[in-house]
Amino acid sequence: MxxxxxxVVIIGAxxxxxxxxxxxxERGHSVLMLEEHEEIGRPFQCAGLVTPNAMKEVGLFHSVxxxxxxxxxxxxxxxxxxxxxEGKIRTYVVCRKIFDQGVVKQALEAGANIWLDSxxxxxxxxxxxxxxxxxxxxxxxxxxxxxxxxxxxAHSWTRRHFKMGRPKELMIGFQAEVVGYxxxxxxxxMFSGSEIAPGFFAWVIPSGNGTNRIGxxxxxxxxxxRSIEQCYDNLLEHPLWKDRFSDVVETARYCGxxxxxxxxxxxxxxxxxxxxxxxxxxxxxxxxxGPAFEQISGIIEQLSNAVxxxxxxxxxxxxxxxxxxxxxxxxxxxxxxxxxxxxxxCTDKELDKHFNxxxxxxxxxxxxxVGDIEKPVPLGMALLKRVPAFRKLALKxxxxxxxx
Ligand SMILES: Cc1cc2nc3c(=O)[nH]c(=O)nc-3n(C[C@H](O)[C@H](O)[C@H](O)COP(=O)(O)OP(=O)(O)OC[C@H]3O[C@@H](n4cnc5c(N)ncnc54)[C@H](O)[C@@H]3O)c2cc1C
Numbered sequence: 001m002x003x004x005x006x007x008v009v010i011i012g013a014x015x016x017x018x019x020x021x022x023x024x025x026e027r028g029h030s031v032l033m034l035e036e037h038e039e040i041g042r043p044f045q046c047a048g049l050v051t052p053n054a055m056k057e058v059g060l061f062h063s064v065x066x067x068x069x070x071x072x073x074x075x076x077x078x079x080x081x082x083x084x085x086e087g088k089i090r091t092y093v094v095c096r097k098i099f100d101q102g103v104v105k106q107a108l109e110a111g112a113n114i115w116l117d118s119x120x121x122x123x124x125x126x127x128x129x130x131x132x133x134x135x136x137x138x139x140x141x142x143x144x145x146x147x148x149x150x151x152x153x154a155h156s157w158t159r160r161h162f163k164m165g166r167p168k169e170l171m172i173g174f175q176a177e178v179v180g181y182x183x184x185x186x187x188x189x190m191f192s193g194s195e196i197a198p199g200f201f202a203w204v205i206p207s208g209n210g211t212n213r214i215g216x217x218x219x220x221x222x223x224x225x226r227s228i229e230q231c232y233d234n235l236l237e238h239p240l241w242k243d244r245f246s247d248v249v250e251t252a253r254y255c256g257x258x259x260x261x262x263x264x265x266x267x268x269x270x271x272x273x274x275x276x277x278x279x280x281x282x283x284x285x286x287x288x289x290g291p292a293f294e295q296i297s298g299i300i301e302q303l304s305n306a307v308x309x310x311x312x313x314x315x316x317x318x319x320x321x322x323x324x325x326x327x328x329x330x331x332x333x334x335x336x337x338x339x340x341x342x343x344x345x346c347t348d349k350e351l352d353k354h355f356n357x358x359x360x361x362x363x364x365x366x367x368x369x370v371g372d373i374e375k376p377v378p379l380g381m382a383l384l385k386r387v388p389a390f391r392k393l394a395l396k397x398x399x400x401x402x403x404x
Pocket of ligand 1 (some may be wrong): 033120153154292
């Protein structure tokens with residue numbers, strides 16, 4: 001095969017890569033996705049929650065396994081905080097394989113191309129293009145692109161090759177697919193406590209046909225030498241919950257990284273990072289699909305025009321991306337600060353106190369009114385401002401966090 005030039009080459013055909021490819025192909029650009037696996041949507045490392053906004057964008061309702069109206073959130077000593085309203089969908093649970101394949105199929109239908117079993121082995125940026133050496137099967141191909149987009153996930157080759165920094169936090173997620181758990185229909189459950197999910201939470205998410213996904217996430221520092229599987233075992237054997245898990249039978253288990261905190265340099269001359277590659281997952285939920293979609297939709301029109309003009313130097317990309325990316329980064333930073341204050345940096349005793357405050361009917365009402373899985377900051381602020389028990393915390397957080 002001779003040398004081929006593409007307007008846009010995208011490394012990685014996950015949800016971010018597929019969505020970016022669709023946007024560009026719909027605008028008439030020549031697009032090539034490179035995917036290292038031979039199949040889209042495998043390996044699977046996700047709880048499968050897709051927010052209504054992200055789902056609306058792609059309309060892949062055939063991938064939905066369950067609709068979720070709310071969450072039953074358990075404090076370390078068992079205080080229950082129910083958040084949600086019967087019959088009002090808060091989020092969808094999808095089959096990630098069908099979802100990812102659907103996103104990539106939309107890109108192909110819009111005119112994008114894909115090479116499976118393909119990955120970059122080298123790349124250099126020139127004044128007018130990016131050149132790439134690609135290993136496709138056992139062959140090496142030389143191609144070039146006006147714009148290279150790294151959608152290659154948490155351990156992004158693009159990010160490392162072009163030295164674009166690191167996500168602020170790298171959480172570890174673990175999950176098992178199970179049968180034999182009795183859940184409340186259309187509700188997921190969350191469990192907290194330093195033995196179960198230090199600084200974060202564990203979840204049980206209904207995934208259709210009597211199956212559930214039991215998982216948890218935390219950071220290496222907070223695990224303090226314990227393995228994440230040990231915490232999972234602690235959940236299943238916890239005195240408060242063990243009866244509920246006694247009939248659980250596992251059918252699969254997997255582990256994966258959750259990068260959160262936008263990298264310092266998400267764009268350089270002719271190169272941009274989108275999705276997990278850029279560290280876009282939410283610090284409060286670990287959700288990365290919605291933020292990846294939002295990251296690209298905020299810049300696509302201008303970026304497409306810049307590709308037409310082949311003006312893709314760092315200065316131009318800064319003009320296009322900076323406002324939108326900075327806002328997303330600021331939201332991430334505030335959400336992380338609020339998460340640390342209210343949950344992650346608390347001892348179990350402090351967390352229990354917070355749960356006692358959360359469980360009051362007027363606070364549950366406030367959470368239901370202001371709470372939005374996609375925008376956790378307004379809820380965190382409302383809690384700090386309006387809940388007397390949290391006022392001290394608001395002072396601890398300082399004006400910087402609350403009013404920036
Ligand atoms: C346990 C767990 C639970 C999670 N639960 C949720 C959830 O409920 N909701 C949610 O929104 N998010 C969740 N996430 C996060 C979510 O999985 C990611 O944020 C999301 O998949 C990011 O999409 P992406 O396209 O950026 O990256 P990925 O989905 O990682 O896709 C990257 C693609 O690039 C390919 N690739 C990588 N390197 C190369 C290379 N060098 N060359 C070619 N191809 C390459 C990969 O094979 C893959 O297809 C969870 C994560 C974990 C670990």
